[in-house]
Each structure stands twice: as structure tokens, then as C-alpha cells.
Amino acid sequence: MTESNRDYLAEYDSAPEAEKYPLVHKWMKTEPLPFFKQLREERPILVTPECTLVTLFTDVRDVLQMPKVFTVDLYKPKMGVTATDPGYLMAHDDDALHYREKSLMQGMLNRDDVPKVRKFVARCAEGLLDDADGSIEVVNAYCRRVPAHLVRDYFGLDGIGLDELIEWSFWNQYDAFHNQPFDLNSTEKYEHIVKNHDRVTEELVTYIAVLMGRKLLRVRTEFITNILLLPWRLIKALFRRLTGREDDAVGDTIVLRMLRSSFAKKVDFSLIRIGVNAGGLLIGAIETTSQAVVQTIRYFLDRPDLLNDAKHAAADGNPTAFDSMVWEALRFVPISPYMFRRASTDYAIAKGTDRETEIERGTNVLLVTQSAIFDPYAFDDPEEFDPYRNWYHHFNFGFGSHECLGKYIGMVMIPEMVRQVILRHNIRATGPMDYKDGPFPEDYPLAWG
């Protein structure tokens, strides 16, 4: 039993079969930490009629390292995979396409950009807060907007409104990650989400086709424009050198970078695949960032002592201390308590231990990462807020071959966005955060000054 004195497993065991997983689903949402603690201590691998939960750090990490055994098959229908279309790289497990496109895209998102990305995010965030003049509905006017600006100005998906970019990311994320069998959505809700996902996919595909055409034309005529613009560029460079001013624009965009690179035919990175990957950048960036940022802000605002510490760290020129507080806060309020996989074969998890459990082929498995990061194997005194923890034991950006492509961007974007809000004088919530019956925060009013 846990300190909360609720015996979840006794309630679970005595519930009728049809009510067992709904109870688990509810506890994961409403009281995850005491529930996971009891699971870790008494039934670390919980086999429910709907799916199997894996809660210990070592088991979670082990499963995530076997992509061919514990697959992302559930992503396939959500990420454009059909008999004739390979869809997006994320729906592929350790195959040629995944290996090739992930590594190419990691190269495009050059980590040397990261300091400039942070400056870009800081400027954009500061500008939005200044314009808000002392009060803001932070989810829509800030948490979704800053990453949308990044998608437009750094990734290079321009010529479209930020609202469209936000909506496209939203429905894709909703359908892929929160419209699975274990989300227990009603048929009506399930179909509503799929319908919206289909609608935005059509819009996104048309937009990407036009974007590729526009940008390709630009790249092909670059030689001539470069010659025409040469004098202007020289003057700008000279000015910067004379004034000692740094060029803090990120520079080119990822879309242009992809189109300017020439790949031998055998590399197999066609214009169509470039387009698909440009869309993937957008989908991955916005709703994830928004949720992580707003949940962290609320975590600090709800805890005055911690808020005070965060304010001091935020004001420090060196971001390390503040960023560590953000990652520690996300251990308590992650964007999801789990990642999910489907078993492609029968497999015994934790073989040779007293928790050894046979998983049947076709079983959906929830890797309960939020439990794993409260496992004393990973962290001493896991219930304590301690920013000085081993970063390698976090799962904020996943683990294994599907680890987040945008990790290094997220690692500066999320804390910098939180920092800019925390730095506002007398920052406070003027109402509760509202999820409006969905998986993502939708409304959270703040004021400062």
C-alpha cells in the first residue's frame, strides 16, 4: 500500500473485468504517482484486459531498446502508411527508411544552430509577452504560438498562417497519441478526431506541395539572385564587423537546407520524402512544446517557494540551473505518463525475475515512463523535487531508436519559453488551467505587473 492509503490493486482485483482497465485509465490521469508507486512495489507488470503496463525503469528501458519486438505499428494508420506509401519515418521500426531519414534529418537540424535557436525563441517569446501588456491566455497566445513561429522561421514552413500550422499539429498529435484503443474514446469521439485529422492532412499535403514548388524555384534561381544581392550582403557583413554586432538570425531554414543539398539517387531522399519530412517537423514541434511549457509554468505557479527559486535561477545569466528545474518539474507533469508499443511476437519481459511476464504477440504495451522516473533504481528520493538529477534517466524526449528528432531544439525551446514567463514581475494565474475534455491544455489565463 502507498502513503495515499488507497489500495488501487485491491479495487482493481475486485472490479468486474469490463471495469478494470477504465479504472487504470482514470488513475493514470487523476492520481498517477501513488498508483504507479503501488504498481512498482506490488505488481510492476500489470496485465489488464486492454493492454499491459510496464512500470519499472529497467524494464521500460529494455522494452524501448527492442523496436522490432515492441513496435510502433499503432502509429502506422495515423502516419500515412499504406500498401503503396511508406508514410512517415516515425511509423517505421529499425528499417532502412527509418535509419536513413532520421540520420539525414538529424544532420539537417544541425546542433550548431541550438544557441541561435535559443536566442530566436527568447526574442519571439519576449515580444509576444510585451505585446500582451500584462495579461494573456497563455496556451493559445504564447505556448502554441512560439513554436509555430519557429516552424515558420527556422524550419521554413512559411506562406501560411500560424493558426493553420497550430491546427495541423494539433489534430495529428491528437489522433496519433490520444486516439488509440487504450484511450477509451467513444466511437463518436474517435471518428470526430479521425475526420479532423483527415481534413488537415489534405490541407497539409496541398500546402507542402506548393511549398516545395516555391522553394525549389527559389533554390534553382539562387545563383542569379546571389550575384544581384552580393553588394548588399557585403555591406551588411562590413557593418556587422565594424559595429561588433553579432548576426543572431538563425540564417537559412531547414526546408531550404534540404533543397540545397544534393543527394545521389542511391541515397533515396527524393523531393517527395523531403516534403514528408518537412511536414513531420511541423507536426512534432507545436503541441508537444505547448503542453510541456504550460504544464511546467503551472507547476511553478502553484508552488510559491519553488516559484521563488525559479525566479532567481531565471534571472541568472547561465541557464543551466533554471533548465534543470524545468526538466525536474516535467518529471511530475510530463506530457504523457507513458509511451506505447505493440508486441510483434511472444516475449517474456523481465525473464528470470519474480516479475517475469509473458507478453503475447499483438498485445499493446504501455511503457509507463512517469513511473520509471520515480523508480528508486533511477533516482534517490524520487518524490523530492531535486533539479540536480542525472539527465540521462529522463524520458522527456523518449528513449531508444525512436528518441525525439527535435530533442536538442526542445531542450532549449521549452526552458526558454518557461523562463520568459517566470521572469515577468508578479507573474500569477488568474484562473485554472482548462483541458476542455481533451488531452491538451487549452486555456490558462495569466497576469503580471
Ligand code: HEM
Ligand atoms: C521541436 C520540435 C520537435 C520535432 C521536430 C519532433 C519530432 C519528433 C520525431 C520525428 C520523432 C520520432 C523519431 C523516431 O521515430 O525516430 C519524435 C519522437 C518523440 N518526441 Fe519529438 N519532436 C519535437 C519536439 C518534442 C517535444 C517538445 C517533446 C516533449 C516535450 C517531444 C517528445 C517526443 C517523444 C517522447 C518522442 C518518442 C515517441 C516514441 O518513442 O514513441 N518532442 N519527435
